[in-house]
Amino acid sequence: MPAINLPRIIRVGGGALAELPEALHQCQLARPFIVTDPFMRDSGMLDRLLGVLAQAGIEPRCFTETEPDPTVALIDRALAALHEGEHDCVIGFGGGSPIDTAKAIAWRAVHPIPYAEMKAPTQNDRPGLTIVAVPTTAGTGSEATRFTIVTDEESDEKMLCIGLGFLPTIAIVDHELTHGKPRRLTADTGIDSLTHAIEAYVSRRANPFSDAMALSAMRLIAPNIRRVCADPGDCEARAAMMEGALHAGIAFSNASVGLVHGMSRPIGAFFHVPHGLSNAMLLPAVTAFSAPAALPRYTDCARAMGLADAEEGDQSAVAKLVEELAALNADLDVPTPAAYGIDPARWNERIPLMASQAIASGSPANNPRIADATEIEAIYASLWR
Incomplete structure (x- = not known):
């Protein structure tokens, strides 16, 4: 029999970003760590997200250095930043790379095993920190998947990592965030x-x-x-x-x-x-x-x-x-x-x-x-x- 796995909360439609604070409240989350990239930061998109959270009295910390094809070194830097505060969830904001990075950070914050032991066929089903996905591209579907990709820069291998530990709990799917993309x-x-x-x-x-x-x-x-x-x-x-x-x-x-x-x-x-x-x-x-x-x-x-x-x-x-x-x-x-x-x-x-x-x-x-x-x-x- 197939096992069907989905995020617990999926909010879909134009303007869904405004519902993020309510979704966090439903899951009793209040101290997010946002993972995004320099474009989201410099384009004003991150300010849009921060404004929605600020209206609800939520003050997150941000890591804005995500790169395409997240590497082991990048995830380690982000983890160091996460451990500087007390966080109960990780929000991936952007395209597939920030969301994949957020997934890896959230899981490894609780399970710091060697990266090579994470890759397929290993099933990483144990929960890490709660994952929240807010995609800004219509592409990867990472907001609803139990996969992430981590690049081992030493071997140039893209390691496929699988498991329920990478499945977001909350997905905010707002097509208005994709407007203006090249x-x-x-x-x-x-x-x-x-x-x-x-x-x-x-x-x-x-x-x-x-x-x-x-x-x-x-x-x-x-x-x-x-x-x-x-x-x-x-x-x-x-x-x-x-x-x-x-x-x-x-x-x-x-x-x-x-x-x-x-x-x-x-x-x-x-x-x-x-x-x-x-x-x-x-x-x-x-x-x-x-x-x-x-x-x-x-x-x-x-x-x-x-x-x-x-x-x-x-x-x-x-x-x-x-x-x-x-x-x-x-x-x-x-x-x-x-x-x-x-x-x-x-x-x-x-x-x-x-x-x-x-x-x-x-x-x-x-x-x-x-x-x-x-x-x-x-x-x-x-x-x-």
Whole structure:
């Protein structure tokens, strides 16, 4: 029987940020430690959050040095700052990196074990400090997942860490926080969400609950991702993308992801490609590789995305899905590794190690078609071309 895990409190909709103090009060929390990044601090977004808390008489302390792909050293610095005060929760405010950082800080504040012992397949289910997630991008779904990613800077490995200890207790999902985000970020996080939904639906660990969330996410994201990239001020499309990201996060947290994510993490670790962008690079090729093993499931994805009707055969529907994923990348200017500026010699040199790290993460084992190291290396090589 599948076990379904969700945040205890989810507040969704425009203006939901104003409900954060009430949600904290419901959980008897009053001394938050906020984790965010320099952009949130310098853009005035953090002041917006602090103003909401101040009106409720809550005075948090802040760590504003989060970086993309949080490292062991960064988390240790943040932990030192947290221990300077008495805190009962950690608020992750921003995109996936601040929320992932907040998760790791909250858990390690109570369980300071070696980082290597946290990574998959270890299940980190013991509770740490209470985690509160306030996303400002429509992408990672981290506000509803039991995963976090920590980069070991010594080995350049993105360590996937799994467990209920990383599942936020409170998620505040306010699409108004995404307004004004640049096109590149909107595109990358949107494709990230779409990848979550597709991989959750075709996962070997899918279940009826995750299926419903995944299909809902695809229905919300597919008609709106180009729309919101064309017009960043489109409130209706922003709301749909934010809700779609949440549903996709719930889906993959309860069904896991597959080969795309397994292969994506090493690209990010070695070449510092943003996570959503590396997913986008991989999604068409991995879908084409995987589809023969799960044609009916990928056909459902095509139908949910409005690419095929109920009368269309599986082969035709899946062909349209693969074509659409490639067209989406073209329309949203997703570069190849070569166009991104990665050195070809370094790329080819890293392929065997990237393949071994992908397999070791465990995610490819959930894929409908299991790829061996040689097949994964071939997919990496094909991306360059």
